[in-house]
Amino acid sequence: MSDTVEFDLDAYLGRIGWEGERVADVATLRAVHLAHARAIPFENLDAVNGTAPSLELGDLLDKLVRGRRGGYCYEQNTLLLHALEALGFGVTRLSARVQVGADGLESRPRTHMTLLVEVAGETRPYLADVGFGAVGALLEPVPLVAGEEFEGAGRRHRLVRVSHRGPLDLWVLEAFEQGLAWEGGWRRQYAFTLDPGEKPDFEVFNWFVATHPRSPFTQRLYVQRMRGDQHVLLSGRELTVTSPDGTVSKREVSEEEVSRLLDEEFGIDVPQSHQKDHAG
Template identity: 70%
Template sequence: MADDTGEFDLDAYLGRIGWEGERRADAATLRGVHLAHMRGIPFENLDALRRLAPSLEPADLMTKLVHSRRGGYCYEHNTLFSLALQALGFRVVTRLAARVVVGADRRESRPRTHMALLVEVPGERAPYLADVGFGAIGALLEPMPLVVGAEVRDAERRHRLVHVAHRGPLEMWALEAYEEKAASWAEQYAFTLEPFEAPDFEVINWHIGTNPRSPFTQQLYVQRVSAERHLLLHGRLLTETLVDGTVREREVTEEAEVRRLLEAEFGVVAPEGMTLLTPPE
C-alpha cells in the first residue's frame, strides 16, 4: 500500500486511543496499538443510517474518528489504522476483502464487503491478520499471525485461523472465534490473500453506506469494547455482555434515551436533528 500518511497525525491518533507505549514496527507494538484502538474508538453507523457513504480520506478520518466524539465502521477504522501502522514504520500493509459469515446460512451467500488488513512485521516469519473494524462480539482484540490452525488468546477472547473449501485458485482462510457458552468455534468471516486497493473499497463503501438493502442503512448499530464488557446497541436492543459471559438486554424506546446512551456509554455524539430510532416492526 502506498504511503499516504501526509494528512495523518500520529500523536493525535495515539492520544485518542490512549497509547503511551513504544512506537516501533514490532509485534508487541502492533498488538498494543491494535487493542488500544479497539477500546478507544467506537464502532458506529450513523453516516450510513443517513444514507451517506463516509469519506475515507485521511484528513476526514482524522476529523471524525480522532478529533470528534464519533466512531465509524470497518472501512474507516481499518483505513485509519493502516495509516497509523505506516507512520509507526510498518512498510507492508495489505487491504483484504472478506465475506462476513456471522448469521449466514452459506458462506457463498455473502459478498466480500468487509475490510481486514494483513501486516508484515519485521523479523517475523508470518504476517499478521489485523482488524480493528469488525462490528461483532467475535472481533479480534489483538492481531494474530497468519498460521493455519494456530489458536491465540487475544485479551479476553480466543481465535484461530483455518482453511476452508471454496471454488477458486487461492486458498480461503476463515477467522473463527471461540464461544464459551456453546463450547465451540464459530466462523466470523472468510477471505483470500488477494490484495484489494483503495478504489475497490471506495466502491464497496458507497454500496454499504447508501444501498437501502444494506444492514447498516436500516438500523442503528453501535458497539464499544472495554476490558470488562462488550456493549452493543442494535436498533432498539441494548445488549451488555460481560467477560464472564453474563448477558443483560433491554429495549430502548425513546430518542432522548438513545442520544444519552450514545454519549454516556459509547462516547458518540450524534448529529443534531438526526432520527436514531427506526419505527418498531
C-alpha cells in the same frame, strides 16, 4: 479532502491513549490494535442517515481522531492502516465475506475490510482488524497460521483453511463463544483470501454498504464498544451487554435513552444533521 493530507500520528496515539515506544514490532502492533479497539467506538450513524462516510484521510482524522465519533470497518481499518504505516509496518487491505449468520461460505459478497500486516523480522504476517462489528471481533491481531488457537485480551480466535473452488487459499477467522456446544464453541466470523485490495475497491464497497436499501447498515443504528472486559452493543433500541463468560443481558431502551447512551456510554457526539429517530 484528499489523501495528500499528512497523517497525524501524535493525535491518533493521543486519541487511543497509547504512549509506548514507536517501534514496528509485534508488541507495538498488539498494543496499538488493542488500544484502538478499546478507544474508538464502532458506529454507523452516517449510513443509517443515508450518507456514505468519507474514507479520505483528512476526513477520517477529523471524525474519528479529532472528533468524538466512531465508524465502521472501512473507516476504522483505513485509519489503522495509516497509523501502522506511519509506525513502519507494511499493510495490505483485504476483503472478506462475513460469515456470522450466513448460509454458506459464498452466500454473501466481500463487503468487509480487514488488514494483513507485515512485521520486519517475522516470518508470518498478522491479521489485524479493529472494524468488525461483532462480539467475536479481534481485540489483538493474530498470526496468519492455520489451526492454532490464540488468546488476545480475553478473547480466543483461530484461523482455519477450508476447501473452495478458487485458486487461492481460503482462510476463515473463527471466534470461541461460550455455550456454543453444537459447534464445539467455535463460530465463523468471516472468510478471506490473500488477494490484495486497493483503496478504490473499498470506496465502491463503502458506497454500496452505506446506501443500498437492503444493507443492514442502512436499516438500523448499530453501535458497539468495549466497557472493561464487557462487550456493549446498541442495535436499534436493544442494548446488549455480553460478559467474557458468555452471559448476555438485553433490554429495550427509549429514543431519549438512545441519545443519552450515544453520549455517555459510547462517547459519540451526534451531528445536528443526524439528530432524528435513528433506531429503526
